[in-house]
Amino acid sequence: MHRRHRCAALAITLISSSLLVPIPVQADDRAYVLRAADLPALPVPVANNAVASLTINGTQYIISFAGIGPGRRHSDIHARVFVLSDKNIAWVEQVAVPGKVGRLAATAAAVGELVYVFGGYSVTADGTEVSTAWVHSFDPETSQFKELSPMPVPVDDAVSVVFANRYIYLISGWHDLGNVNLVQRYDTATDSWIQATPIPGNSLFGHAGGIVDNKIVYCDGVRIQPNPDGPRSFVANSECFLGIIDDKDGRRIDWRPIAPHPGLPRYRMASAGIPSLNAVLFIGGSENPYNFDGVGYDGEPSEPANDALLLNLETRHWQVLDQATAPTMDHRGLVPFNKRWVTVGGMLSGQKVSGGVVSYWLVKQPD
Numbered sequence: 292m293h294r295r296h297r298c299a300a301l302a303i304t305l306i307s308s309s310l311l312v313p314i315p316v317q318a319d320d321r322a323y324v325l326r327a328a329d330l331p332a333l334p335v336p337v338a339n340n341a342v343a344s345l346t347i348n349g350t351q352y353i354i355s356f357a358g359i360g361p362g363r364r365h366s367d368i369h370a371r372v373f374v375l376s377d378k379n380i381a382w383v384e385q386v387a388v389p390g391k392v393g394r395l396a397a398t399a400a401a402v403g404e405l406v407y408v409f410g411g412y413s414v415t416a417d418g419t420e421v422s423t424a425w426v427h428s429f430d431p432e433t434s435q436f437k438e439l440s441p442m443p444v445p446v447d448d449a450v451s452v453v454f455a456n457r458y459i460y461l462i463s464g465w466h467d468l469g470n471v472n473l474v475q476r477y478d479t480a481t482d483s484w485i486q487a488t489p490i491p492g493n494s495l496f497g498h499a500g501g502i503v504d505n506k507i508v509y510c511d512g513v514r515i516q517p518n519p520d521g522p523r524s525f526v527a528n529s530e531c532f533l534g535i536i537d538d539k540d541g542r543r544i545d546w547r548p549i550a551p552h553p554g555l556p557r558y559r560m561a562s563a564g565i566p567s568l569n570a571v572l573f574i575g576g577s578e579n580p581y582n583f584d585g586v587g588y589d590g591e592p593s594e595p596a597n598d599a600l601l602l603n604l605e606t607r608h609w610q611v612l613d614q615a616t617a618p619t620m621d622h623r624g625l626v627p628f629n630k631r632w633v634t635v636g637g638m639l640s641g642q643k644v645s646g647g648v649v650s651y652w653l654v655k656q657p658d
Contacts, residue, residue: 323568323653325599327615330633333373333646334382336361337636339559339583341408342624344633345401345431351377352431353628353648355635356408357394361644363584365414368393374431375648377629385434390425395583396447396496399624400459402479405430407439407459409477412447414583422447422467426477440482444473448496450509452564454536460487462509463495469515470494474544488544492530497580499557501564501571501625506604507534507544508564508571511556513580513588525588527580529556533604552600552609554578558593560600561622561634565653573600574634574651577620585621585642594640595620601653616649625651 333355340358344351353375360367370388375381388394388408397411405428412422424441442461449464459477463470472494474487490509498512510531516524529551537543552573560576581593595618601610619637626633631650639645 322610322656323601323612324656325612325615326652326654328650329616330628330648330650331375331381332648333636334384335371336644336646337369337371337373338621338638338644339395340623340636341397341399341411342622342626342633342635343399343401343406344626344628345404345406347404347432351628353626353633353635354399354406354429354431356399356429357388357397357411358623358636359393359395359583359644363642363644365416365418365583368395368414368583370394372429374434376431385431386436389427389436389438390423392423394423394447396465396623398447398449398451398461398464400451400453402453402456402459404432405479407477407479408436409451409459409461410442410445410447410449410464412465420467422465440477440484442475442477443484443486444471444475446471446473446475448498448512448559450498450500452500452502452507454502454505454541458541460507462500462507463490463498463512465496470496470513476541485542487542488534488546490532490534491546492532492548493528495528497558498528499560499562499573499576501562503564503566503569503571503604505536505538506564507536508532508549508602508604509534510552510573511558511560511576513558525580527556527558527578533607549602549607550609552602553611554596554598557596559621559623560596561619561625561637563625563627563632565632568601568653569604571602571604572625572632572651572653573602574614574625574632575599575619575622575637585638592642593620595638615651617647619645619647619649
């Protein structure tokens with residue numbers, strides 16, 4: 292059944308009241324304008340696709356994995372893979388993600404000369420959703436996948452960040468029947484997993500975040516709301532947290548609440564850390580959480596938010612940025628390419644699945 296109809300929940304919760312005092316917002320003397328330009332569109336529209344980028348021997352690649360097509364039905368969920376390089380600015384379809392099943396809400400991250408693809412969930416004709424534990428590496432130069440050690444707890448709609456060009460952290464996410472508070476760390480050098488410090492706030496899916504150096508930020512997403520007189524509901528989450536990874540023991544993360552961004556919380560934003568600005572950029576998303584068809588859990592069609600957000604990690608100050616192009620939602624990544632940041636696909640207004648590929652950059656406003 293669709294998530295919005297399920298009654299059972301798996302929620303692993305760890306809350307420390309001493310941690311739930313937000314860090315105050317400070318004044319910021321830096322302000323930016325968001326700019327955008329179109330890159331070649333995907334061969335087909337796709338949303339809820341995992342996206343990553345990397346550089347191999349001087350060639351930059353963007354890769355899109357799986358997702359959902361224009362019909363937004365379970366039969367439109369696929370495992371197709373598309374690759375674009377800066378040597379040949381055109382998308383080329385490659386071998387599909389292994390598993391012989393389409394999937395949504397997978398997560399992708401690049402380390403070295405490989406992209407790692409984690410999980411996602413499949414949907415059957417009767418609406419049953421299953422989180423998959425599959426983990427694969429992908430080499431865009433050879434178009435080859437390799438199956439790796441599965442996730443200890445299969446999750447989808449998680450946030451992934453890369454630390455020390457070796458470790459990939461999967462933060463919270465959905466597991467079959469509910470959200471988990473786990474932070475699962477994958478070691479690309481040893482193909483092994485270990486649990487890191489769990490998140491202290493609500494367990495989530497569809498949240499967004501990024502990393503700069505050893506500082507992780509994640510925000511928003513959807514939490515489960517128990518209802519004493521009826522089925523549980525899915526509720527937008529307004530929490531934001533900063534996590535500082537211990538340089539000597541990467542299992543340890545010092546989680547600290549930070550002030551949420553202005554406006555309502557959002558679902559499935561594109562996001563990434565921007566080291567040159569010591570900031571995290573969030574683009575798109577929707578203020579009304581929704582199922583895979585773009586219809587909200589409240590039964591109302593969801594629409595994309597019409598602005599972007601920038602968090603300065605030094606001052607903890609949020610800046611609201613005017614959207615530089617048509618707003619989109621249903622993203623699974625914001626990736627670097629040619630010194631800019633790129634979204635691939637997503638949904639436009641009216642829940643229209645898009646093949647658009649947009650390159651963003653920030654320009655400092657004059658004093």
